[in-house]
Amino acid sequence: MRLQMYIDGKWVDAGAGGKRAIINPYNQETIATVAEGNKEDALQAVASARKAFDEGAWTKKPANERGEIVHEIGRLIRASREELAELETLDTGKTYSESLDDMDDIANVFIYFAGLADKEGGEMIDSPIPGSTSKVIREPVGVCGLITPWNYPLLQAAWKLAPALVAGNTLVMKPSEITPLTTVKVFELFEQAGVPAGVANLVLGPGKSVGAHLSDSMDVDLISFTGGVETGKKIMQAASTNVKKIALELGGKNPNIVFADADFETAVDQALNAVFFHAGQVCSAGARLLVERPIHDAFVNALVKRAKNIKLGNGFEEDTQSGPLISAEHRDKVETYVKIGQEEGATLALGGRRPEDADLQQGFFYLPTIFTNCTAEMRIVQEEVFGPVLTIETFNSEEDAIAKANHTIYGLAGATFTEDIAKAERVAGQLRLGTVWINDFHPYFAQAPWGGYKQSGIGRELGRAGLEEYTETKHVFRNT
Numbered sequence: 001m002r003l004q005m006y007i008d009g010k011w012v013d014a015g016a017g018g019k020r021a022i023i024n025p026y027n028q029e030t031i032a033t034v035a036e037g038n039k040e041d042a043l044q045a046v047a048s049a050r051k052a053f054d055e056g057a058w059t060k061k062p063a064n065e066r067g068e069i070v071h072e073i074g075r076l077i078r079a080s081r082e083e084l085a086e087l088e089t090l091d092t093g094k095t096y097s098e099s100l101d102d103m104d105d106i107a108n109v110f111i112y113f114a115g116l117a118d119k120e121g122g123e124m125i126d127s128p129i130p131g132s133t134s135k136v137i138r139e140p141v142g143v144c145g146l147i148t149p150w151n152y153p154l155l156q157a158a159w160k161l162a163p164a165l166v167a168g169n170t171l172v173m174k175p176s177e178i179t180p181l182t183t184v185k186v187f188e189l190f191e192q193a194g195v196p197a198g199v200a201n202l203v204l205g206p207g208k209s210v211g212a213h214l215s216d217s218m219d220v221d222l223i224s225f226t227g228g229v230e231t232g233k234k235i236m237q238a239a240s241t242n243v244k245k246i247a248l249e250l251g252g253k254n255p256n257i258v259f260a261d262a263d264f265e266t267a268v269d270q271a272l273n274a275v276f277f278h279a280g281q282v283c284s285a286g287a288r289l290l291v292e293r294p295i296h297d298a299f300v301n302a303l304v305k306r307a308k309n310i311k312l313g314n315g316f317e318e319d320t321q322s323g324p325l326i327s328a329e330h331r332d333k334v335e336t337y338v339k340i341g342q343e344e345g346a347t348l349a350l351g352g353r354r355p356e357d358a359d360l361q362q363g364f365f366y367l368p369t370i371f372t373n374c375t376a377e378m379r380i381v382q383e384e385v386f387g388p389v390l391t392i393e394t395f396n397s398e399e400d401a402i403a404k405a406n407h408t409i410y411g412l413a414g415a416t417f418t419e420d421i422a423k424a425e426r427v428a429g430q431l432r433l434g435t436v437w438i439n440d441f442h443p444y445f446a447q448a449p450w451g452g453y454k455q456s457g458i459g460r461e462l463g464r465a466g467l468e469e470y471t472e473t474k475h476v477f478r479n480t
């Protein structure tokens with residue numbers, strides 16, 4: 001496999017010779033050593049994308065032909081799903097079956113956007129000026145800088161790469177420096193599918209020395225970023241240099257509201273899945289559980305009993321339900337938050353420590369952790385921990401549940417569980433969230449938009465809205 005950057009249609013090492021070891025978080029072994037770029041590499045990649053955009057070989061290609069190439073990328077990803085899933089599990093520690101699901105979703109994302117390539121034609125509008133015509137068309141934005149995090153490395157990249165290409169842009173991709181492997185592999189598939197040189201460029205390296213030079217570049221027209229809120233704020237500031245368009249997919253502290261009339265078993269299953277899936281390292285994790293008072297004690301007992309049995313381990317073993325956290329540094333952060341929760345007076349009902357099993361000592365594991373007696377003001381309830389840590393609060397009425405759920409700076413996603421569908425729809429209508437699930441948690445698909453209210457972000461990915469992010473709107477008026 002290539003371990004280099006891809007600039008102007010060539011696989012290249014970092015100009016200054018930088019390298020980075022990529023670590024398996026399950027056992028701390030080095031999986032690969034990849035090129036690590038710097039500012040010069042970022043600028044070269046931007047120059048390559050600028051030249052390709054200005055020359056127009058991709059932009060001016062008929063939309064259906066761009067769609068065919070993007071469709072072929074989706075097909076190649078499907079054909080390489082096992083190889084890609086293996087890399088993703090080695091790099092992130094997530095289970096192999098989750099990685100396989102990710103790869104299928106990723107192929108679907110490319111195929112979905114490919115299908116939209118020639119269906120976004122402009123529209124004629126009724127001009128109020130006699131004897132004139134007026135049409136509105138969509139055009140590519142230009143050079144796109146795409147920056148992604150480590151938790152869903154290739155999935156988050158796909159949500160950006162597919163619509164950016166379909167809309168006729170050129171791009172520079174910068175994956176997380178911790179988890180670049182599947183993104184590198186997919187750039188090989190881009191080459192195979194026939195994406196012309198210079199259209200899609202890949203730079204590797206840290207945010208400060210590489211990503212920051214995409215966000216403040218005068219030659220980048222749009223930045224699409226997925227990651228933490230604090231990084232998002234820096235990117236917004238940097239993007240002001242040339243008033244770039246920006247799309248930000250940031251963090252969440254997602255409420256999960258369980259009413260007393262919910263189907264108890266489904267709600268327990270989903271409350272566990274909501275927060276402990278991928279060790280809680282999910283932007284839409286249901287880390288903040290709100291349970292209606294009459295069922296609180298029974299619900300907590302059932303959760304604790306089942307969460308105790310979640311099998312941590314090697315993502316490649318079939319009975320493993322959850323892998324490790326991504327890094328030692330990230331586990332330190334989770335541990336700090338658990339300490340904060342205890343100091344704030346929340347009751348530790350489960351976990352709160354590393355596992356003691358001998359076979360888990362080399363990995364960055366942390367036990368599923370549950371806090372009860374939480375209140376809305378606590379930091380453990382308000383701040384994104386991004387780990388296997390659940391906080392539980394109670395509520396007394398529909399209004400109380402909505403007020404507590406909305407009491408956050410975030411607005412990414414959340415759920416409500418109840419058998420009363422009219423109540424569910426009322427609650428969904430009042431939650432300030434980009435996605436609301438009713439009697440389920442986590443489903444998403446290429447056809448539906450994804451994004452956050454409030455500090456969870458700006459703009460949308462996926463769906464038709466996810467393609468529009470990568471277009472400019474032009475009004476052409478003709479006086480006949």
Ligand code: NAD
Binds near residue numbers: 226231234235252
């Ligand atoms: P992060 O913000 O630390 O890094 C994300 C990316 O930004 C990385 O590629 C990093 O190298 C780069 N970066 C860092 N500093 C930069 C700078 N100054 N300029 C430009 N680029 C810079 O986030 P992370 O720790 O990799 O990921 C976890 C975060 O991502 C969580 O907050 C999570 O909620 C969020 N996330 C959100 C979504 C969503 O859809 N809303 C999805 C996945 C993850």
